[in-house]
C-alpha cells in the first residue's frame with residue numbers, strides 16, 4: 001500500500017479570496033422562509049360581504065373553545081391578533097388575517113366561529129351553522145381547512161359531519177386535522193392521544209399546542225405546500 005505523504009502543517013481551509021467567498025455564499029442553502037408580516041384584514045357575519053378573495057385562503061374550523069383563535073395566534077407568531085377567551089363562543093364572525101413570508105408567499109388565514117356550543121342565545125346558535133357552511137361552500141379561494149379536535153375528547157359527531165360536508169363540496173379543500181391542547185398530556189401520553197384521533201380519520205393528524213408551539217412548523221409545512229402549488 002502506498003503511503004500518503006504526511007499532511008503539511010498548514011490550516012485545513014485555504015485563506016479565501018473575496019471571489020471564493022462570494023461563490024461559497026451562493027452555494028449555501030437558502031435560509032428557511034420566515035413570517036415577516038401578519039395583519040387583520042376584515043370580518044363579517046355574512047359570507048357574501050367578506051373582504052375580497054384576493055389571496056388563497058386556509059380556514060380553521062372546530063367546536064367552540066377547541067383553540068382555533070389561539071392556534072391562529074401561534075401560527076402567526078402574534079400574541080393576541082385573534083381574540084381568544086376561556087368562555088366558548090368568543091369568535092362570532094368569519095375573521096380574515098393576512099400572513100406574508102420572506103420568500104414572498106402571502107396567504108389568508110381564516111378564523112371561523114366555533115360550533116357545538118349550546119349555551120348561547122338560540123338565534124346565535126342557529127345563525128352560526130349557516131355562516132360557517134356558506135363560507136366553506138362558496139369561497140372560491142379556499143384551499144385547505146384545518147379541523148381542530150380537542151385531543152382529550154377526540155372527534156365528535158359534529159366534527160365528523162363537518163368532514164363529510166367538506167368532502168361533499170364540488171371543489172373540496174384539503175383537510176388537515178390538528179389534535180389541540182396536547183400540552184395537557186405528559187410527553188409520554190401525547191403520541192397515544194394523537195394516534196387515537198388518527199384512528200377516527202383517514203388524513204394526517206398533527207398534534208398541536210398553542211402554549212408550547214408544538215405542531216406549528218409541521219402544520220405550516222403542509223399549508224404552505226397547498227398554497228405554493230398554486231403559485
Ligand SMILES: Nc1nc2c(ncn2[C@@H]2O[C@H](COP(=O)(O)OP(=O)(O)OP(=O)(O)O)[C@@H](O)[C@H]2O)c(=O)[nH]1
Pocket residue numbers: 062063064065066067068069070071083084085086087088089090091092112113114115180181182183184208209210211
Ligand atoms: N392548555 C392549552 N390551552 C389552550 C390551547 N389552545 C387554546 N387554549 C385555551 O382554550 C380556550 C379557548 O381558546 P380559543 O382560542 O379562544 O378557542 P376557539 O376555538 O377560538 O373558541 P371560539 O371562538 O369560542 O370558537 C382559551 O382559554 C385558551 O387559552 C392549548 O393549546 N393549550
Ligand SMILES: [Mg+2]
Pocket residue numbers: 068069070083084090091111112113114
Ligand atoms: Mg375563536
